[in-house]
Amino acid sequence: MKENVDRRRFLQHITAIAGAAIPVLFTVPGCATGLTTYRIIGSSEKIELPVLEYPELQEIGGAIEIESPSWPENIVVVRLSTSIFVALSSTCTHLGCTVRKEPAFFRCPCHGSTYTLDGTVVRGPAERPLQSYATTFSGTNLTIQLEK
Ligand code: FES
Numbered sequence: 042m043k044e045n046v047d048r049r050r051f052l053q054h055i056t057a058i059a060g061a062a063i064p065v066l067f068t069v070p071g072c073a074t075g076l077t078t079y080r081i082i083g084s085s086e087k088i089e090l091p092v093l094e095y096p097e098l099q100e101i102g103g104a105i106e107i108e109s110p111s112w113p114e115n116i117v118v119v120r121l122s123t124s125i126f127v128a129l130s131s132t133c134t135h136l137g138c139t140v141r142k143e144p145a146f147f148r149c150p151c152h153g154s155t156y157t158l159d160g161t162v163v164r165g166p167a168e169r170p171l172q173s174y175a176t177t178f179s180g181t182n183l184t185i186q187l188e189k
Contacts, residue, residue, distance in 0.1 A: 073139040074117060074131050076106040085111035090118065090183045098126075098183075102158065104142055106131065112187060116174060117142065119158050128185040129160045130172035140171065147171065 077097055081088060088107070090098075097103045104119040117129045129147075131139050138151035146163070147156040155164035160171035175186040 073141065074106050074115075075141045075143075076104050076117065078106040078108055078115070081107055081109050082111065084187075085109075086188050087184055087186050090185070091181060092120075092126075092178070092183050093181060102144065104158075116185065116187075117147075118183065118185070121158060124178055124180075126176050126178055126183050127159050128174040128176050128183075130174075132172070133167055134162075134169040134171065135165075135167040 079095075088109070090107070092098050095105055097105045098118065098120050101120055101122055104117055106115050106117050108115040115131050117131045119127050119129065121127060131147075133140050133149040133151065133154055135149065135152055135154050138149050140147040140149045140154075140156065146158060147160075148154070149167065152166050153164065154162065154167035156162055156167070156171050160173050162168065162170055177184045177186075
């Protein structure tokens with residue numbers, strides 16, 4: 042019951058932020074990244090996440106995955122500190138498998154590449170960091186800029 046109320050409140054909040062867009066939210070447990078996935082329909086240029094509405098982002102090291110038909114790929118959002126978040130591609134830069142979130146790093150299940158939570162490679166064969174998207178945090182809302 043509480044989950045339904047939280048979800049409804051969150052949907053109302055996202056709708057208010059997105060304006061005319063009609064965001065739809067649901068979660069998909071057990072996705073390839075190991076994170077809860079939130080589906081959002083909205084802008085292809087940026088998204089604003091009301092951080093307080095995501096329980097997973099209340100702790101440092103917490104993360105979620107967000108997806109949208111408007112974006113070319115899913116994005117993993119990680120809280121690195123009280124005020125710093127990163128938004129990363131979940132696509133391994135070696136040969137394109139989806140990386141999996143472990144408590145303190147990301148690991149690719151295909152050939153073992155390992156990345157820190159900010160996307161830096163610490164073990165190959167990948168040589169490049171996970172692609173990152175610019176973020177700004179207002180203290181309540183996280184804005185992820187999807188344009189490159
Ligand atoms: S595709 Fe990720 S390590 Fe090869």
